[in-house]
Amino acid sequence: MIKYVIVGGVAGGATTAARLRRLDEQCEIVVFEKGDYISYANCGLPYYIGGTIAEKNSLLLQTPVSFGNRYDVDVRVKSEVIAIDSTNKTIKVRNKFNGKEYSENYDKLVLSPGAVPIVPNLPGIQSDRIFTIRNVADTENVKQRAVLSFSKLKEVVVVGAGFIGMEMVENLHQLGYHITIVEKSPQVMTTVDAPIAAVVQHQLKEKNIKLMLNTEVQNFEDSDDAVCVNLSNGEQLKADFVILSIGVKPNTELAQAAGLKIGPAGGIWVNEFLQTSNPDIYAVGDAIEFANPISGIPYCCYLAGPANRQARICADNLVLGNKTAYKGSVATAVAKVFSWTVGSTGLSENYLRKHNIPFLTSVTHPFSHATYYPDSKQMTLKINFSPLNGRLLGAQVVGEEGVDKRLDLLASVVSNGGTVFDLTDIEHAYAPPFSSAKDPVAYAGYVAENILAHRFFPMQWHELQAILATPNWQNEYFLLDVRSAMEVKNGAIEGAVNYPVDELREMLDEIPSDKTIIIYCAVGLRGYIASRILLQSGFEKVYNLSGGYKTYQLMSEK
Amino acid sequence: MIKYVIVGGVAGGATTAARLRRLDEQCEIVVFEKGDYISYANCGLPYYIGGTIAEKNSLLLQTPVSFGNRYDVDVRVKSEVIAIDSTNKTIKVRNKFNGKEYSENYDKLVLSPGAVPIVPNLPGIQSDRIFTIRNVADTENVKQRAVLSFSKLKEVVVVGAGFIGMEMVENLHQLGYHITIVEKSPQVMTTVDAPIAAVVQHQLKEKNIKLMLNTEVQNFEDSDDAVCVNLSNGEQLKADFVILSIGVKPNTELAQAAGLKIGPAGGIWVNEFLQTSNPDIYAVGDAIEFANPISGIPYCCYLAGPANRQARICADNLVLGNKTAYKGSVATAVAKVFSWTVGSTGLSENYLRKHNIPFLTSVTHPFSHATYYPDSKQMTLKINFSPLNGRLLGAQVVGEEGVDKRLDLLASVVSNGGTVFDLTDIEHAYAPPFSSAKDPVAYAGYVAENILAHRFFPMQWHELQAILATPNWQNEYFLLDVRSAMEVKNGAIEGAVNYPVDELREMLDEIPSDKTIIIYCAVGLRGYIASRILLQSGFEKVYNLSGGYKTYQLMSEK
Secondary structure, X not given: OOEEXXXXXXXXXXXXXXXXXXXXXXOEEEEEOOOOOOOEOHHHHHHHHHOOOXXXXXXXXXXXXXXXXXXOOEEEOOEEEEEEEOOOOEEEEEEOOOOOEEEEEOOEXXXXXXXXEOOOOOOOOOOOOEEOOOOHHHHHHHHHHHHHOOOOOOEEEEEOXXXXXXXXXXXXXXXXXXXXXEOOOOOOOOOOOHHHHHHHHHHHHHOOOEEEOOOOEXXXXXXXXXXXXXXXXXXXXXXXXXXXXXXXXEOOHHHHHOOOOEOOOOOEEOOOOOEOOOOOEEEOHHHEEEEOOOXXXXXXXXXXXXXXXXXXXXXXXXXXXXXXXXXXXXXXXXXXXXXXXXXXXXXXXXXXXXXXOOOXXXXXXXXXXXXXXXXXXXXXXXXXXXXXXXXEEEEEEEEOOOHHHHHHHHHHHHHOOOEHHHHHHOOOOEOOOOOOOOOHHHHHHHHHHHHHOOOOOEEOHHHHHHHHOOXXXXXXXXXXXXXXXXXXXXXXXXXXXXXXXXXXHHOHHHOOOOOEEEEEOOOOHHHHHHHHHHHOOOOOOEEEEOOHHHHHHXXXXX | OOEEEEEOOOHHHHHHHHHHHHHOOOOEEEEEOOOOOOOEOHHHHHHHHHOOOOOHHHHEOOOHHXXXXXXXXXXXXXXXXXXXXXXXXXXXXEEOOOXXXXXXXXXXXXXXXXXXXXXXXOOOOOOOOEEOOOOHHHHHHHHHHHHHOOOOOOEEEEEOOOHHHHHHHHHHHHOOOEEEEEOOOOOOOOOOOHHHHHHHHHHHHHOOOEEEOOOOEEEEEEOOOOEEEEEOOOOEEEXXXXXXXXXEEEOOHHHHHOOOOEOOOOOEEOOOOXXXXXXXXXXXXXXXXXEOOOOOOEEEOOOHHHHHHHHHHHHHHXXXXXXXXXXXXXXXXXXXXXXEEEEEEEOOHHHHHHOOOOOEEEEEOOEOOOOOOOOOOEOEEEEEEOOOOOEEEEEEEEEOOOHHHHHHHHHHHHHOOOEHHHHHHOOOOEOOOOOOOOOHHHHHHHHHHHHHOXXXXXXXHHHHHHHHOOOOHHHOEEEEEOOOHHHHHOOOOOOOXXXXXXXXXXXXXXXXOOOEEEEEOOOOHHHHHHHHHHHOOOOOOEEEEOOHHHHHHHHOOO
16 A cells, blocks of 8 residues: 655645545555645635635635545644655654654655745844734734734835735735835836736825835834834835735755755756656645746746646656646736736746847737626736747736636637737637627737737837937927827827827828837727828838827826 | 728628728728618627617717728718629619619628528518517617507517527516517527526526426417417417517528529538638628538537637738638637526537537536635536547536636637647636636536546436436435535435445445445535545446536426
8 A cells, every 4th residue: 555645735735635535545645734724725815814704714625634534634734844764765753732753654755845935134024023924824923913903003014016915915905004015126016017017006006005116125123013114215114014025935945955856946846747856756836846838947836726736747647657747837827906907927028038038019908898888997918929920928917807817818828839829819708798809818919910910010118218208309200199189188198299090091291201100099009000001101110109198108107 | 903892881891891901001992781880789789778788879889980981991881782793793782872773893892791580480470569689770679669668568578598589688677577588499598508508597587587498489469569479388478579589590692692602501601711602702700601610510600709800811811812711610609697697619419419429528516716715606617528539529607707717718728629638737817816726617627537537437417317217226226425414404316325425435335336326416526536435445336426416406497
């Protein structure tokens, strides 16, 4: 009878155990979890703090006993695995109830130790008013502080504006806290590109959340009833408590000590069958690294979906032999930020630039469903694609409705190695409450197809900003606003001339043919039509502002 | 200068014209539309009747003038094309303003005549209280009758329970009508399979809508203030008016008279470039037929999404040469029925049976998002797949939330020729408000994978019904309910023995090893775990009820 030992009883570990049992009723399975709980809803923790999830029990999907009964698994909580002896195939376990240590042998070992929050070595970081959010115990601590303790200031500082940071902002806001976000990058949520992040930032401001970008923490100082956060810009913030959400790193201590290979990204190295450098030890979840399927560059991916997939594949390979290869993840992530949804799949501009991968980009603002049916919402959709073959490298969406479904489709094209042409071929379930005959995803594909075929030439918001910042730009450029006069009245880019698209054919003589023409409309569609008219009427250098006035205006907001 | 003439100015025709202009600023484009409007929102018509769309103008996306201005197109409404002379490349047009007829020449002709409602030749069908819903004029007539006329009975009969029929039911219900649906099939919405239709039927009953299945209309009789509908079962219904929504057929009269090839499905034949049997004439939209990408069998597809795609491809091929092939549509459709969403993609059981295509099927009841996050809703998801290679042949979903996004993903796998294994590889955008770590689509894929690998053996609801209808079935079968005692108290299948799954390992001796074991739980998951336990403990014939008690109970409802 084969004996499987699993280190870690949350997402990856519990799923591996359950699948192992379903595949093999006779084997022995032991799960060690150093915390009090197994198989809990990690991703739900922020919502428990905010009260959207009212009962802690809702987060505990299984108890050690219920899980053990159902799957005939020996579940040992408060049991920390502190060493692996891979030669003798034993592990050393510390029982945290009584402090005793003992050995346990295994035939096959599965590591699912997860990730640990990054805590920078700053003066004052030990304050008991500074929290990370990673497990049930962390969450209990924050909930205690945020809900039950007497709060004088009702002020919180959230350091780090990633996905979890944003979820914490929403939940603490819901509890009535005034929040300041401190983020060292020039934008929130750095896995999405600036025009997408700008939409989120705009929403945060609408909620009176203070956003300090390009700002770092120097140190923390505790006082009697608050913690002071001293910033790189010299300012000091005072808060009841601080949420530290600057990121996580793979928990590789145990693996490293056991001599298992650690990869270049700092995660446990595994082959495509999720086997570590020791053939009797497999690993899954946040602690492993694998090659990004698009770039080929190894990275660590801290997401529940991939962990679940890996766990199942790991169990299959353990019982049935190494037959199922893990294809990797393109890091598809989504977050709810108040009434908005924001997410990304694949590679961002920042990543593409950093790794010198050539790309084109396009921003569109399609509606969630037919505009003639009530309550359609405009979203912002950005795709990054290869100028060589149109391969979809990455995509990001932000909006109030229908965002997650477009992300899923975009993710499936990105992870299949598909192109922008594939986006136009997708068949959508259409009725007016759900989409348009031309879905936002198809629409983005058509725009990209037109860019690749040189049917129009996009200009990005920052390119236009740079041009307009040069003196006498009018000598070289003609900025053409093709919106209606009524739209122009409500705001336009300084220096633009307004010829509405529907009258453009009559105004061609007024447009200087020796200058570069930069066209813009509200979102880019009429600008495209105007581009086509000019390009086919003898004008040679014609650009259309990507995402139109909507994106330009948002990116120019202070 | 090339001259394009387009017959039909709604979805297909208008989109073709717009794309033609964007590709070629110099060509001449003339659009003939026999009705008063062009480019209107066909799919929104039922919602205008119900009042969800308050203004008729919202439906009119473009006026002939605005469209003409933007795209430099000669739009002629109330102009019916009554003949094509393909030898001389002219068409004959009847101006419905003044009744005059005239000829117009073309270089290339595009036919987009749409579909016409099927109106059976029944006695009394000419009554002015019987309506079809196909264009703005029809809609105005129904709206006049339903909203503005004095109504004595507040009763409507809807004949035909397809997608449009269902949308009409919802909208008329919203206007306060009591509705009776008359449908000749044994279920509503025949493109979805029985367990999906049953959910819709249950909802209709909850709304006090009378459903007469397996019922046909014999004839209609007008009285002073009502119309009587005499049925095949001898019953008579009295209604203020009748909506006839038994289907549509391709409008091929003009094409047929011009000698263009009509295909076996009754639509205008086109090649993959959307060119008819005459190389100077192309056709798009509801009037054409093409091969179903899964079965290869030609059919007509009456959907807006494919029409839009065809129109763009048609314009590309006209201007740039026949380079873009239309890949066909797998008939992905969706409808809102009150607070429920129902839809399908690919092939149904009925279709597969009719064409002798071997298939397996699986019903699951996953939740729209993590159950620990508020307001998750259980959906029903049915997939049909090939027993040979796991190819996904069709999929259907019904539920209150997140249905359309699962349909989109399923449609993309179906139309890419993908398999149930591909469903498990899809990377989903996951956070608790949007999905689960194992998304409903992945879940359906895993279940199918387990069926194909013979990890369990599904039994369908009708197979169990047939077994339980035979006398002394207990001699051969052992019906095992593995739910908790509490669940059993609220209802169970007669004759079942209850051993909860978590105690099953202790009860193995009580289960007769010489009988066929039929296991069921609430939805199928615990039944699967129980199947694994029994199959690996020496039991040889073990089945798990697909969709569990939930589907069985619904299918047994009268």
